[in-house]
Amino acid sequence: MRRRTGLAMAGAAALAWGEWLNWRWSRALVGNSGGTAEAVVVLGYRNPQATANVINRWRVRAGIRSMAADSASGTRLIFSGGATTGGAAEAQLMSDYATSVLAFDGTVLLEDQSGTTWENITNVIPLLEDVDRIKIVSQPAHALKARAYLRRQRPDLAERLVRADDYRPGEWMVVKPLLALYGLWTLRGLQAGERKPWL
Structure with a gap:
């Protein structure tokens, strides 16, 4: 009985730790x-099959739900990712x-040449120059890495980064x-400063 209780407590602690760390990274x-022009950048994940895999499907849904309701008509949804396995590009x-x-009928732009997260950011920068808000969508750690790369490459654009809806409690x-x-x-x-929440 004691062993079961200990295992249950350890499991609960692991779940809480994972939840907390992902929450922190998302912020x-x-x-x-502010502003009305918005870009939501969805980063691809290696996808050897001919249709979007479960991770890419989730990222697409998270990207669509990240679009601000008050600026949906002025938001561009950017899919970024090349063909890392010889098939179709992740973005496509x-x-x-x-x-x-999902029957999404808004503005969609593709960046289909990237093979790494650094390249994702380098290649989407020309698509971000004229927007007021930038959201980067992926699993929280990966999205944070991409935001840090934008900060390193274009600190002026990084000032426009806002939270995406790619973290939800319990998901x-x-x-x-x-x-x-x-x-x-x-x-x-x-760097340590790149991991800390600004808000």
């Missing part, structure tokens, strides 16, 4: 930029899912501890 390097697969499955809860561990590993190259 790092974002501000309160995500766009196809958004338009054909992906069972795997959030694993996402948190993986995130700690992938974010090891970030």
Whole structure:
């Protein structure tokens, strides 16, 4: 009985830790930029099959729900990701899912040459020059890494970063501890100031 209680407490602690860390990452390097023109950048995940995989499908849904209701008509949805496995580009697969499955009929732009997160940011910069607010959508650790890269490449554009709706309490809860561990590993190259919430 004691062992079961201990395991249950350890499991609950792991879930709470994963939830907290993902919540924290979702609030790092974002501000309160105003204005009406908005860009939502959805980063792709390696996708060997001919249709969007479960991770890319979730990212598309998170991107669409990240669009501010009061500026939806002035928002561009940017899918970023090249063909990392020899098939179709991640950006194209995500766009196809958004338009054909989710019936999204807003403005969609594709960046289909990137093979890394650094390239994602480099290649979408020309599509962000004239917007007031920028949202980057992915799992929280990956989105934070991308925001840090934008800050390094174009600090002026990074001032326009605002929160996306890619973190929700309880969503992906069972795997959030694993996402948190993986995130700690992938974010090891970030500076301390790039990990702290601005808000």
